Amino acid sequence: MIYGDEYCVHMAPGFDPEVASTAELRALFENATCISRFHASSDNRFIKYISDSALGRSHCYKLDEDRMIEINDSFLREPIVIHNEVADLISFQFVSSVKRSEFLGERKNVHDLGPAIIVSALPGRELTYRVPKVNETIRHVVVYTTLSNLMERMGENSEDYPGWLRDILDGEHDQPRQRVLFLEDVHRELTWSFFHLPVSGRLLNHWMFAKFHELLSIGLQILKNDQAYLERGAEHPAVPHGDIIRRATTILNREYANPPTLPQLARHLGISETQLKSGFKSLHGATIRQYIIARRVEAARLLLNENRHSISEIADIVGYQDHSAFSRAFRRLNGCTPKGWRRSHRH
Known part of the structure; x- marks a missing residue:
């Protein structure tokens, strides 16, 4: 799994990363700020980073070369673009609540559709550019793990999983793919403890390992092909x-x-x-x-x-x-x- 350091620039009015050329994007990040340098933790048991506080609260724990957890609890007031390089990874982003707004005349009704997972599989090397939402709380937990050896490490059979993922694992598809899976209410509290850490010091290492495997196992179980x-x-x-x-x-x-x-x-x-x-x-x-x-x-x-x-x-x-x-x-x-x-x- 490759998950490179993240770089950030403030987005100029009218700039649209989706329609910008590769050259324009590279020029945009020539003087970018690095916001996620990984460094050794105090006990040298795992690696973590803390993003620039001006961009919100984002903590990332890299447990080893195959496993990483990101905890994001941010509120951005200015539009930014975040860029990094990734390869050979699959991520499960747990969103605790998805809201849907409906308008009946002038009245706005907001419905809680419950929790969801965004699954992203990136087999090859990719340069990513992300534009987080502004003036809205961003709260989620993401587990990242190596894609190419996932089935072997977890003792799983790829035949139990959806065709789109099997195609990537079998080398028949080399482009990034994403899916959104809606969960049951029982899954709503899965990430609560990440925002209220119950342990610290050396115990945090053991806790993070356990939570990583809990979320990864649940994500894989949900991903298995219902069809x-x-x-x-x-x-x-x-x-x-x-x-x-x-x-x-x-x-x-x-x-x-x-x-x-x-x-x-x-x-x-x-x-x-x-x-x-x-x-x-x-x-x-x-x-x-x-x-x-x-x-x-x-x-x-x-x-x-x-x-x-x-x-x-x-x-x-x-x-x-x-x-x-x-x-x-x-x-x-x-x-x-x-x-x-x-x-x-x-x-």
């Missing part, structure tokens, strides 16, 4: 109807980009299509199609804020082959186009 699970056929579980519908929700939270058909999902859950549709509408106040579209748009918003992909790439990632349909759905739920959303959240 392959669906193909094994119906289970006919003897559980309450409400729990069956919640299981459907879990599947759609992970497979919204390529969801099972209604007959597939009903057959797997062991209920009729009519029971599935009525039960889902009763639980969520929305049809399955409406729910999938909302999840796709929420995932797109997170990826737009990450600023790693073009808008057309994000449309593909969240499940839209028709990019015009993506733009229409996004505008209907957010009141602006994806491009307008990205522009407004930089300033």
Whole structure:
């Protein structure tokens, strides 16, 4: 895993990193400030850095050559661009709460959609440029680990994972890929202790190792391909109807980009299509199609804020082959186009 030092510059009004040329980006960072020099900790057991305090509170703990944790609790008042070099890594960014805003006339309603993970796989060497949001609290925890030896280190079988990740692990795809996975409420408190560290000194090293493996294991378990699970056929579980519908929700939270058909999902859950549709509408106040579209748009918003992909790439990632349909759905739920959303959240 390569995770190079991060460099920062303040962004001039009107500058758009997405449309800037490679030469313009290089020139921008000629006199950049290094904000993340790794240095030995006091007990030499692991390496950490603390970003420039003017940019917020960001702590990173590099446990060894294969493992690193970033804890970000920032509030930026001026637009900046952050640049570094990475290679051969996969990251799991845990976001404790995803908010969705809706306008009913002049009234704004904010819905809590629960926690999510942004999974990023970068097999080759990449120069990254990120534009964090301003005037908004940025709070998340990210675990980074080496991608090429991940399955071997974890004792896992790559066949249990989604095709897009298997393609990277097998060397059939060499470009970065990202996915957004929505989690259950039980996962909401996973990162709370990172912002209220319960230990210090030499114990912090042991605690960080344990938390790293907890989050990585949970991220991998959630990443395992629900689509392959669906193909094994119906289970006919003897559980309450409400729990069956919640299981459907879990599947759609992970497979919204390529969801099972209604007959597939009903057959797997062991209920009729009519029971599935009525039960889902009763639980969520929305049809399955409406729910999938909302999840796709929420995932797109997170990826737009990450600023790693073009808008057309994000449309593909969240499940839209028709990019015009993506733009229409996004505008209907957010009141602006994806491009307008990205522009407004930089300033």
